[in-house]
Amino acid sequence: MQKFRRNQRIGALMKIFAERPNHVFSYNYFSELFNAAKSTISEDIVIIKELVKKFEYGNIETISGAAGGVVFVPYLSLKETEEILTRLCSIFSQKDRIIPGGYMYMTDIFNNPYIVTNIAKVIVSNFRNKKIDYVVTVETKGIPIAIMTAQKLDIPFVVIRRNNKVTEGATLSINYVSGSSEKIQTMSLSRKALKEGSKVLIVDDFMKGGGTAKGITDLMEEFRVKVEGIAVVVSTKNPMNKLIENYLPLLILEDINEQKQTIRIKPNSRLLKI
Amino acid sequence: MQKFRRNQRIGALMKIFAERPNHVFSYNYFSELFNAAKSTISEDIVIIKELVKKFEYGNIETISGAAGGVVFVPYLSLKETEEILTRLCSIFSQKDRIIPGGYMYMTDIFNNPYIVTNIAKVIVSNFRNKKIDYVVTVETKGIPIAIMTAQKLDIPFVVIRRNNKVTEGATLSINYVSGSSEKIQTMSLSRKALKEGSKVLIVDDFMKGGGTAKGITDLMEEFRVKVEGIAVVVSTKNPMNKLIENYLPLLILEDINEQKQTIRIKPNSRLLKI
Numbered sequence: 435m436q437k438f439r440r441n442q443r444i445g446a447l448m449k450i451f452a453e454r455p456n457h458v459f460s461y462n463y464f465s466e467l468f469n470a471a472k473s474t475i476s477e478d479i480v481i482i483k484e485l486v487k488k489f490e491y492g493n494i495e496t497i498s499g500a501a502g503g504v505v506f507v508p509y510l511s512l513k514e515t516e517e518i519l520t521r522l523c524s525i526f527s528q529k530d531r532i533i534p535g536g537y538m539y540m541t542d543i544f545n546n547p548y549i550v551t552n553i554a555k556v557i558v559s560n561f562r563n564k565k566i567d568y569v570v571t572v573e574t575k576g577i578p579i580a581i582m583t584a585q586k587l588d589i590p591f592v593v594i595r596r597n598n599k600v601t602e603g604a605t606l607s608i609n610y611v612s613g614s615s616e617k618i619q620t621m622s623l624s625r626k627a628l629k630e631g632s633k634v635l636i637v638d639d640f641m642k643g644g645g646t647a648k649g650i651t652d653l654m655e656e657f658r659v660k661v662e663g664i665a666v667v668v669s670t671k672n673p674m675n676k677l678i679e680n681y682l683p684l685l686i687l688e689d690i691n692e693q694k695q696t697i698r699i700k701p702n703s704r705l706l707k708i
Numbered sequence: 709m710q711k712f713r714r715n716q717r718i719g720a721l722m723k724i725f726a727e728r729p730n731h732v733f734s735y736n737y738f739s740e741l742f743n744a745a746k747s748t749i750s751e752d753i754v755i756i757k758e759l760v761k762k763f764e765y766g767n768i769e770t771i772s773g774a775a776g777g778v779v780f781v782p783y784l785s786l787k788e789t790e791e792i793l794t795r796l797c798s799i800f801s802q803k804d805r806i807i808p809g810g811y812m813y814m815t816d817i818f819n820n821p822y823i824v825t826n827i828a829k830v831i832v833s834n835f836r837n838k839k840i841d842y843v844v845t846v847e848t849k850g851i852p853i854a855i856m857t858a859q860k861l862d863i864p865f866v867v868i869r870r871n872n873k874v875t876e877g878a879t880l881s882i883n884y885v886s887g888s889s890e891k892i893q894t895m896s897l898s899r900k901a902l903k904e905g906s907k908v909l910i911v912d913d914f915m916k917g918g919g920t921a922k923g924i925t926d927l928m929e930e931f932r933v934k935v936e937g938i939a940v941v942v943s944t945k946n947p948m949n950k951l952i953e954n955y956l957p958l959l960i961l962e963d964i965n966e967q968k969q970t971i972r973i974k975p976n977s978r979l980l981k982i
Contacts, residue, residue: 442759444715445722449765452726454822485716491723533877541898545866547859548728574867577851582859585821592819593848603807624815 435469443468443478444485451482451494451506455558456588460503479504490514508586509559512706518552519701522685525549526668527697536690538697540668544578544639554582556684556705557637557665564662567632568592572621572650575639579667583637592628594621594650606656610649621649623657630658641666641683644676651678668699709743717742717752718759725756725768725780729832730862734777753778764788782860783833786980792826793975796959799823800942801971810964812971814942818852818913828856830958830979831911831939838936841906842866846895846924849913853941857911866902868895868924880930884923895923897931904932915940915957918950925952942973 438446446468450459464475483494492508510518531539543549557579569591571580577593584591596619607622628634636650647664654661669676669683684705688698712720720742724733738749757768766782784792805813817823831853843865845854851867858865870893881896902908910924921938928935943950943957958979962972 436762438759438762441715441718441755442762445718445756445759446763446765448719448722449726452723453825457822481715482719485712485719488710488712488716489720491720539877539898539900541901542864545858545864545901547855547865548731548862550855551727551859574847574851574869577848578855581821581824581852581855584819585825585856588822590816590819591821593815595848603813624813626813627815627819 438468438470440478440481443470443475444481447478447482448485454588455492455506455508455586458497458501458503458505463503507562508555509562510555515556515559516701516706518556519684519705522549522553522667523699523701526685526687526699529695529697531697532690532692532695534692536692538687538690540639541575544575544667547578547582550578550582553579553667553684554586557583557635557682558586560665560682560705561635561663564635565633566635566662568628568634568659570594570628570634570636570650570654571638572596572646576637579637579639583635583665587635592623592634594623594653596621606653608649608653608656610645610652612643612645619649621653623653628654628657628659631660633660633662635662636664638664638666639668641669641676641681643673644678644681647681648677669702712742712744714752714755717744717749718755721752721756722759728862729766729780729782729860732771732775732777732779737777781836782829783836784829789830789833790975790980792830793958793979796823796827796941797973797975800959800961800973803969803971805971806964806966806969808966810966812961812964814913815849818849818941821852821856824852824856827853827941827958828860831857831909831956832860834939834956834979835909835937838909839907840909840936842902842908842933844868844902844908844910844924844928845912846870846920850911853911853913857909857939861909866897866908868897868927870895880927882923882927882930884919884926886917886919893923895927897927902928902931902933905934907934907936909936910938912938912940913942915943915950915955917947918952918955921955922951 461472461475465472486494490511495505495507533539569580569584572594580591604625605622607620609618609620612619651661664681666683668685668687670687683702685699690697735746735749739746760768764785769779769781807813843854843858846868854865878899879896881894883892883894886893925935938955940957942959942961944961957976959973960976964971
């Protein structure tokens with residue numbers, strides 16, 4: 435069987451950790467993969483721990499016991515958070531995003547996997563102390579954020595639909611009032627989608643009145659799951675009083691001025707404090 | 709400024725490559741990041757090249773010239789492809805997936821980021837010799853596959869919608885006949901979404917008659933973009949003659965038997981040959 439040098443194992447280990455953060459890998463798994471003694475792997479992990487700390491990538495944690503092993507828990511430094519949010523602001527404030535009616539074209543942003551990965555990194559960083567079982571969103575624009583966040587947390591995501599599809603089996607539905615349009619809308623989710631008693635993180639692209647987030651929260655109550663947090667990429671400054679409290683926006687949209695062709699948006703200052 | 713040991717740089721480099729495959733990083737970027745001479749980085753890259761080859765992770769390619777640098781091009785070994793497809797088959801054939809009417813519940817599969825990442829790895833492996841600008845899908849279930857595939861190709865993805873949304877700006881729409889339901893349906897895409905003359909890879913979760921894929925192909929023609937490939941996760945064995953040719957299914961669904969509660973599904977044998 436092949437043997438690997440320490441350098442090579444370190445590289446392979448970091449690739450494996452980077453591709454599946456928050457997943458617990460057993461020492462046995464690595465030992466077999468690298469055809470190396472557990473003591474050798476332990477020494478490798480010490481080196482990885484040090485480098486992850488030095489580069490401020492997060493933490494390598496060792497979990498003892500039968501289900502134990504090693505896990506990479508990524509989180510951003512303040513500096514990196516600030517860099518990501520500043521870059522996001524400059525992307526969101528490009529004036530050619532203004533669509534007649536004072537809307538903002540954002541599709542290209544949420545369809546760029548690199549940008550969405552960075553958004554997910556900020557979200558995951560902020561909820562790293564919570565135990566979360568599912569990331570929940572509502573179709574369509576929230577889906578990329580949900581999948582990337584779920585990928586980084588190594589958990590499934592769940593997409594609430596705005597209609598009923600036969601392939602979903604039995605569904606639970608609620609009606610809610612959309613905060614911005616004041617229209618009554620429906621959202622549905624398959625009964626199989628969430629286990630009772632589990633904990634969820636809600637993510638979405640945009641929040642104005644908070645009606646959609648309130649709707650999701652109400653639906654979660656029907657499923658008897660606990661909402662551990664709500665993260666949105668962009669939240670409008672007005673109305674100040676949203677239909678929900680305790681949500682975490684990454685960016686605050688202050689104003690879209692169609693005449694002057696300007697978009698004012700800034701990072702949520704709460705994310706830039708320790 | 710901080711200095712890093714070779715071990716540490718190797719680990720960091722593999723993390724960076726793994727998190728953003730198919731992206732060209734300049735030597736300057738690494739040189740500044742690690743506060744090290746370019747000759748040192750070149751030596752690191754030689755080690756990385758070797759380990760990537762040894763572990764069969766794909767290839768590290770060096771691109772010369774002004775826009776040059778280093779890029780990690782991942783692709784799977786035949787063995788790994790076979791392992792992934794075999795595992796997928798055992799997940800898809802779980803009998804509790806059968807929904808009255810002979811449908812198959814697959815939502816949990818496409819909502820598992822780890823499974824979708826593996827699906828994306830197989831797709832990307834098979835189209836690694838094509839130059840692709842966008843991954844294209846139609847809402848809703850294809851979206852996770854599209855984003856993960858696009859992430860691994862370091863390109864944007866585009867979601868065709870089944871309705872018109874005001875925030876999309878001007879849209880191009882077509883009507884098509886869904887192969888399975890024989891109903892006339894509409895799909896729309898924002899004019900801004902695709903650049904004329906670009907090359908796309910279409911991905912979707914499921915194909916029966918091929919009507920949806922045909923519809924997407926027709927819409928792509930309206931945008932004057934070239935379809936470089938069509939990949940679907942599951943394609944039904946029947947009808948043998950689909951509305952399109954030249955598509956790549958990962959798995960072939962042979963039969964769902966509601967009475968016997970069995971699902972027969974197998975890997976596409978074309979993927980298991982060199």
